[in-house]
Amino acid sequence: MQYCTSCAFPAVAATPLTFNAAGVCSGCRATESKRAIDWSTRRELFRKLVDEYRNDSGYDCLLPVSGGKDSYFAAHVAKEFGLKALMVTYHGNNYLPEGERNLLRMKDEFNFDHIIFRPSTDVLIRLNRLGFTKTGDMNWHCHAGIFTYPMQLAIRFRIPLAFWGDHGFTEQGGMYSHNDFFEYTAKDRYEHALHGYDWPDFVEESENLSAKDMQFLMYPSDDQILDVGLRGIFLSNYFYYDGTVHADIALKNYHWEAAEQDFDRTFRRTSNLDDMHENGVHDYLKFIKFGYGRGTDHANYEIREGRMTRKTGIAMVRKYDHVKPRDLQRWLCYVGMSEDEFDALADEFRDKRVWRIVDGQWVKDNIWGGESAYGPVKGLPAWAK
Template sequence: MKYCTRCVYPEVAVNLSLDEEGVCSSCRSFEEFEALTPDFWAQRRKRFERIVDMILKNRNGGDFDCLIPVSGGKDSYYQTHIMATEFGLKPLLMTYHGNNYLPVADYNRDRMRHVFDADHIIYGPSVDVIKKLNRICFKKMGDMNWQAHCGIYTTPIQIAVKFNIPLIIWGETAWDLSGMHGPDDFVEFSARVRHEHSVRGYEWYDMLDDPEDPLTERDMNWAKYPTDEEIINVGVRGLYIGNYFKWDPNAHAKMAHEKYGWKMPSRPFERTYRNISNLDDRYENGIHDLLKFIKFGYGRASDHASKDIRTGYMDRETGVEMVRKYDDVVSDDLYYWLDYVEMREEEFWEIADRFRDPRVWRKDSMGNWVKDNLWD
């Protein structure tokens, strides 16, 4: 397995490619963004203002200026700060609740309507449905957290349609992970992006065929994407503010903490060194990420170290140490989840091993799974 010579990403990372110098597309895209001047971002802000003004002038009624999908994380605070505090708009905050919040994340999420002039809707399926989907999707695609991806990228569009809100404000674009897009691409949210990337090509009706965990169409109402006609009638557009404002997660955390009292967890995560990212989901830095490691041989520490190497918060040598220390850790939340869905650990590993990428993993003479490591 080959790794980027600048960051710590392997070539199998989603949508990533390595050039002739061994540098990954994400690092190359970051170079483009890093070369942009303060004047460039000032012009981008003006462009954003013009787009927002045009959308709001052409809207057909409605009580809110925009909808912001939020988890209560540092980036949620940054997005809402831009729209509510700097632009003075009246947003509707929308949270999909997948029944997996950590206590500090509950606090940060609920604090948002105390510190911003914004109404807040929290919407989630029944816990029984969520547990069934955890089991179904783990067996079907090796991702127990599919319900969260689906909910995050479906329920806000449903609410925008119901409340006649034409503008949805998302955060960063995909370039941050894979380098898919450059500064001039102006990517917008779409049904295609949701279907191909967020929900892995599956839809609500694909979840109705499991004999052990039966679900009905009514159970999956929250997962139904609005029709093209409904979206066009409202004029819903989803803008990524990462196209218009310089994106720096570490700076977002500092601002959210100092200005709005946003809190970090009191104890570190087991599978990464960062304590500012993915606080809303107890599994995102844990078992969900463990499954990514089982499949592709890299984890959340690789994601975080690669980003921090690019932005200058960490050198590559330290990044390698972070990957060595954290990427293969089996965190305690695995056992929390096994109890949650009533599954034996032996069954978990039997199913998880089916999803190992043969480009990455092989068995040694003792029958153990091994792979080529960054530090070998």
């Protein structure tokens, strides 16, 4: 396995990467080119853009928010530029208490109206189970809900401008340049956020899920988007985007709370408080699939910003990436599944480029050199059958 010589990313990553002759990944190079941008000019471009959308009778912009540090940053920006924003939340039912308090506090801290949509728990449990068995991601419904429901409301309230935070594939993997001013589209939603699945893939008799249960996952039509003139811009094209800095802004100015307890799979306590499994079993499945997890992702952010050495980053990868988290038991109970069933199904998603079977164990290469065994084989992916 090839690893970036600058950060800790492996060549087989959830966000596609390329390497230059020196072995530096496209994500690290995107961070380098970010530093060359004149961000005060970008701020003025942003001002010009939002000035075109100010209006006397309706909302100036829509903010899809989870209550996280980046949501607070988006609301902070909207407030600073004097915009009347409507905040919209897709609530996936598994918030940490700190995350829930952060979410509910936003309407008071920013004086914006806030709509929170909560699907029925029964439908969410069925979507969790099906997301896992079908795509290897129990939180597929979260990605789908977050990237769909706010746009439905943008159409309903006729708000032509929505602010997204960063484009993950660009910030982590360098998919686009910040000079492209990439915007949110139905294609981006389907291919990146939803991993190439959409709600019809979840109409499933065995789970008793019908189209009627998933109206909140149905993306507006092209005609509706054209009629409202709806655009989704990424703030990361206009402001230097750094989640650690955003957490500081939220903590210092808006009574925002980080997680009270350490997570099992990352050193960061400021990410993904909107879902107790996002840093836990959801991320453990990323390790099963790709051989790395948030230990790597979060170390990379810090390495690229110069706040962590690559050596310390690799120590974080070694400490966190393989850990089977404690919240697995809660999730199994939530959806009614046994741990053996979970392990066997999870094994079916192992990537051939990462994993091999040696003496009944799953084995892979390590960034710190050599190979290790990471537990017994319980299920087989198609390539191993």
